[in-house]
Amino acid sequence: MTNKKKRMKLVIKYINKFSLSIALLLFTGIAFAGGEVSFTASTKNLVEVGERFQIYYTVNANGSGFRVSDFGTLSVLSGPNRSSSSSIQYINGKMSQSTELTFTYLVMATTEGTVNIPPATIRVDGRTYKSNALTIKVVKGAAGAANTQQNRGQQQTRNGSGSSANVSVSDGTVKNSDLYIKALVSNKHPYLGEQVIVTYRIYTKIPVSDMSVDKLSSFPGFWTKDLSDNNKKLQQSTKIINGEQYVVADIRKMALYPQKSGKLKIDPMELQCMTQVRTKAKRRRSYDPFEDFFDDPFFNRNVKNVKVTIKSNALTIDVKPLPQENKPASFNGAVGEFTFASKIDRTKLKSNEALTLTITISGRGNLELVEAPKVNFPTDFESYDPKVTSRIRTNGNGVNGYKKFEYLAIPRNPGDFVIPATTFSFFNPKDGKYYSYSSDEFKIHVDKGNGNSNGITYSNSAQEDIHYIGKDIHHIKTGVVQFRKMNHFLFASTLFYGLALLPLVLLLIVFLYKKQHQKRMGNLDLLRNKKATKVARGRLHKAEKLRKEGNDKAFFDEVAQALWGYIADKFSISQAELSMETVKQKLEQQQVDKEVSDTFINVLNDIEFARFAPGDTKGKMENIYNEAMGAILQAEKALKH
Amino acid sequence: MLLFVVLVLQAKAQTADSLMIQANNAYNKGLYDSSINLYNKVLNKNLESADLYYNLGNAWFKKGEIPHAILYYEKAKKLSPDDEDINYNLRVANSMIVDKIETVPKLFFQEWWAYFYDLFGANQWAVILLVSWAMLILFFGIFVFSRSRRTKKTGFFLGVLFLLLTVVSYGLASQKYHHSISHNEAIVFTPTITVKSSPTQTAVDLFVIHEGTKVKILDKVDNWVKIKISNGSVGWVPENSVEEI
Numbered sequence: 001m002t003n004k005k006k007r008m009k010l011v012i013k014y015i016n017k018f019s020l021s022i023a024l025l026l027f028t029g030i031a032f033a034g035g036e037v038s039f040t041a042s043t044k045n046l047v048e049v050g051e052r053f054q055i056y057y058t059v060n061a062n063g064s065g066f067r068v069s070d071f072g073t074l075s076v077l078s079g080p081n082r083s084s085s086s087s088i089q090y091i092n093g094k095m096s097q098s099t100e101l102t103f104t105y106l107v108m109a110t111t112e113g114t115v116n117i118p119p120a121t122i123r124v125d126g127r128t129y130k131s132n133a134l135t136i137k138v139v140k141g142a143a144g145a146a147n148t149q150q151n152r153g154q155q156q157t158r159n160g161s162g163s164s165a166n167v168s169v170s171d172g173t174v175k176n177s178d179l180y181i182k183a184l185v186s187n188k189h190p191y192l193g194e195q196v197i198v199t200y201r202i203y204t205k206i207p208v209s210d211m212s213v214d215k216l217s218s219f220p221g222f223w224t225k226d227l228s229d230n231n232k233k234l235q236q237s238t239k240i241i242n243g244e245q246y247v248v249a250d251i252r253k254m255a256l257y258p259q260k261s262g263k264l265k266i267d268p269m270e271l272q273c274m275t276q277v278r279t280k281a282k283r284r285r286s287y288d289p290f291e292d293f294f295d296d297p298f299f300n301r302n303v304k305n306v307k308v309t310i311k312s313n314a315l316t317i318d319v320k321p322l323p324q325e326n327k328p329a330s331f332n333g334a335v336g337e338f339t340f341a342s343k344i345d346r347t348k349l350k351s352n353e354a355l356t357l358t359i360t361i362s363g364r365g366n367l368e369l370v371e372a373p374k375v376n377f378p379t380d381f382e383s384y385d386p387k388v389t390s391r392i393r394t395n396g397n398g399v400n401g402y403k404k405f406e407y408l409a410i411p412r413n414p415g416d417f418v419i420p421a422t423t424f425s426f427f428n429p430k431d432g433k434y435y436s437y438s439s440d441e442f443k444i445h446v447d448k449g450n451g452n453s454n455g456i457t458y459s460n461s462a463q464e465d466i467h468y469i470g471k472d473i474h475h476i477k478t479g480v481v482q483f484r485k486m487n488h489f490l491f492a493s494t495l496f497y498g499l500a501l502l503p504l505v506l507l508l509i510v511f512l513y514k515k516q517h518q519k520r521m522g523n524l525d526l527l528r529n530k531k532a533t534k535v536a537r538g539r540l541h542k543a544e545k546l547r548k549e550g551n552d553k554a555f556f557d558e559v560a561q562a563l564w565g566y567i568a569d570k571f572s573i574s575q576a577e578l579s580m581e582t583v584k585q586k587l588e589q590q591q592v593d594k595e596v597s598d599t600f601i602n603v604l605n606d607i608e609f610a611r612f613a614p615g616d617t618k619g620k621m622e623n624i625y626n627e628a629m630g631a632i633l634q635a636e637k638a639l640k641h
Numbered sequence: 642m643l644l645f646v647v648l649v650l651q652a653k654a655q656t657a658d659s660l661m662i663q664a665n666n667a668y669n670k671g672l673y674d675s676s677i678n679l680y681n682k683v684l685n686k687n688l689e690s691a692d693l694y695y696n697l698g699n700a701w702f703k704k705g706e707i708p709h710a711i712l713y714y715e716k717a718k719k720l721s722p723d724d725e726d727i728n729y730n731l732r733v734a735n736s737m738i739v740d741k742i743e744t745v746p747k748l749f750f751q752e753w754w755a756y757f758y759d760l761f762g763a764n765q766w767a768v769i770l771l772v773s774w775a776m777l778i779l780f781f782g783i784f785v786f787s788r789s790r791r792t793k794k795t796g797f798f799l800g801v802l803f804l805l806l807t808v809v810s811y812g813l814a815s816q817k818y819h820h821s822i823s824h825n826e827a828i829v830f831t832p833t834i835t836v837k838s839s840p841t842q843t844a845v846d847l848f849v850i851h852e853g854t855k856v857k858i859l860d861k862v863d864n865w866v867k868i869k870i871s872n873g874s875v876g877w878v879p880e881n882s883v884e885e886i
Contacts, residue, residue: 471733472733473699473702473703473729473730473733473734474699474726474729474730475699476665476668476695476696476699476700477692477695477696477726478665479692480658481657481658481661481690481692481693482690483657483683483688483689483690483693484688484689484690485687485688485689486684486687486688486689487821487822489763489764489767489818489821489822490763490764490767490768491763491764491766491767491770491814491815491817491818492815492818496767496771499771500771500774502775503774503775503777503778503779504778506778507778507781507782510782510786511785511786514786
């Protein structure tokens with residue numbers, strides 16, 4: 001220990017001397033323009049945990065022996081990187097020169113709190129100068145991964161410009177076998193949806209100070225879950241490969257779930273590493289007696305930071321489709337090993353009260369992709385989308401945990417209902433079989449709720465619209481079918497014409513019958529007409545006989561009968577229609593002389609009078625007989641014309 | 642002899658009935674292929690009915706063959722145009738085909754005519770025509786032979802009423818009849834068919850129609866038919882791409 005310290009002092013002395021001599025050599029006779037030496041330290045005041053940032057120490061002179069004693073809890077990722085600039089000015093024939101020397105550290109904040117960095121020291125012209133002290137407040141990171149990623153990128157570029165010379169100088173010194181990355185896959189032939197774990201493992205023989213992912217693998221056709229813990233430090237181990245010792249670390253672990261079948265390609269991952277490569281100062285070898293010291297890794301003056309980009313191998317994963325046979329209808333993409341449980345909080349309740357059906361799916365597999373199983377609540381229930389709570393743990397073996405679906409339903413009307421069994425099925429890739437679990441069937445009894453709750457349910461109207469659940473064509477007709485011959489039509493058929501003619505024929509028959517009947521009726525009237533006088537005379541003769549017999553009553557009846565009968569036969573009117581009026585009317589219609597008709601009416605009147613007024617009838621009877629005979633003869637004469 | 646004919650007809654009808662029952666049972670069990678076979682057996686007996694076509698259309702629908710379903714629904718509708726089930730299922734089937742063709746709007750009297758036209762089938766209209774004709778004759782007879790003025794009046798008005806009904810039902814019955822005997826409508830059976838401007842393969846492509854669309858057949862030349870779709874567009878397609886209703 002003491003030996004080491006001694007040696008270090010010796011080295012510093014040597015370096016100081018060496019640089020001083022160069023400075024003297026360069027700047028002999030040239031005075032410092034400023035005269036005053038300033039040495040300042042600058043950095044950010046507020047950083048987040050995990051943030052990488054730079055600390056700059058600037059001196060406006062050519063100094064040496066730069067030292068920072070302590071960085072507190074900050075971890076130094078690289079540095080000090082030295083850079084210098086100088087300018088020479090001629091003003092009024094006088095030359096002035098200014099030099100600026102900057103030392104840069106790249107550090108990372110590791111723990112929360114305040115970091116005090118004591119002043120750094122530097123020697124300029126034999127005198128020691130002190131910089132200002134720094135106070136940095138480290139707060140808990142809130143911005144998230146994206147922000148740090150961005151920060152990292154920015155620093156990378158700044159860093160890159162500072163050390164670009166280094167890379168070009170010693171690029172060739174990092175061999176492929178020194179540092180490489182491998183993508184390892186747990187299963188190259190998974191089923192659709194089966195979990196595949198991809199591990200990116202870095203193998204290195206040389207120290208690596210900083211790593212940043214340049215290009216992340218893209219996983220087209222996969223659903224991914226990052227299994228690596230960003231906050232944890234990388235777990236390192238050593239491994240002997242081909243007789244050489246490697247440091248091995250898993251830098252990233254992903255659980256992949258193939259979303260389509262077929263060959264899926266995973267692009268390689270690109271990683272940028274800041275490696276520390278020991279270089280051998282060949283120039284000095286010939287005269288430097290302290291070479292052995294510099295070969296010691298402790299003296300990192302001879303260690304160069306080299307930025308190297310390494311690429312992993314590309315992967316091809318052949319995804320097998322899920323078998324189609326015995327695929328349950330309720331299968332909706334769950335692949336893995338799961339258990340299923342369902343539970344209801346109550347089966348007896350009042351209307352408008354809520355019930356909760358809980359379904360828990362637990363196990364390992366693509367749990368996050370498991371969809372809520374469909375619970376067919378009775379249509380009269382008001383049901384809501386399930387509340388999903390999940391606890392999913394990721395570890396090196398993948399994803400496991402449980403997912404809980406809570407279905408809330410409110411029966412709006414009393415009655416007995418059945419919530420049918422809910423089925424959950426999954427595919428187990430281990431034995432390549434489908435498994436189905438069914439919940440119990442729940443019988444729900446809903447009592448009538450409190451009266452005041454009705455107001456809530458039916459705020460607008462007491463009637464509900466019918467809810468249409470599905471749409472389908474109407475069912476077939478199953479009644480007795482009346483068949484008929486194909487292409488057989490009534491229209492324009494013989495039957496049709498027959499039926500159309502039938503009423504016409506009937507009409508014709510009716511018409512003919514009527515005509516015939518009329519003809520017959522007409523003949524009868526004519527006969528009556530012709531026989532009228534004869535009948536009347538016959539009656540009068542009979543009346544004469546009755547008078548001689550002394551039957552007065554019968555005589556008058558017969559005479560009246562002869563006259564009335566004559567009119568009835570002559571004009572074909574029925575006996576019931578006969579009256580004085582009709583007789584008068586009929587005679588007038590036939591344009592008989594008024595004299596004739598008056599005589600006829602008078603005779604009728606006389607007869608009627610004599611019939612109902614008995615008295616001296618002997619002379620009258622003779623008279624009436626003659627008058628009646630005369631009236632009939634007159635009428636007969638008049639009607640003939 | 643007469644007895645024999647009656648017996649034969651009865652036997653024929655009986656087997657058709659039992660075939661119908663078997664086919665309906667097959668349909669209820671979801672065996673749509675065998676139910677289609679059984680329904681077709683009835684059709685092969687040269688017997689038809691609206692219910693038979695309707696059930697056959699349902700079986701094709703359940704099989705997922707929408708053009709066949711539409712064809713048989715249309716056939717059923719021809720026999721029984723006012724059946725609610727037939728019209729409903731035809732609407733459902735038509736909503737599942739690719740082409741949605743706007744029909745040319747009809748004038749109000751055309752719509753009324755179409756309404757009466759669809760009220761009954763060809764034979765029903767023929768029966769209505771005959772009854773109304775008979776009534777017309779009856780009231781004409783009453784008008785001519787009646788002595789009473791009131792009866793004459795009633796006979797006259799009712800006669801005029803039935804004269805109008807006779808004229809209208811004659812028009813509808815004859816239109817229905819001619820529509821029924823001439824197969825001037827068809828359903829497209831080819832999934833996609835390009836309608837050409839003339840009946841040759843080299844003619845200009847006019848438009849494209851898809852299976853299930855109903856077309857009117859205007860003309861036939863060789864193996865081509867001239868069709869008209871319901872929006873009025875006209876063109877030629879190969880005869881085997883459509884199936885007559």
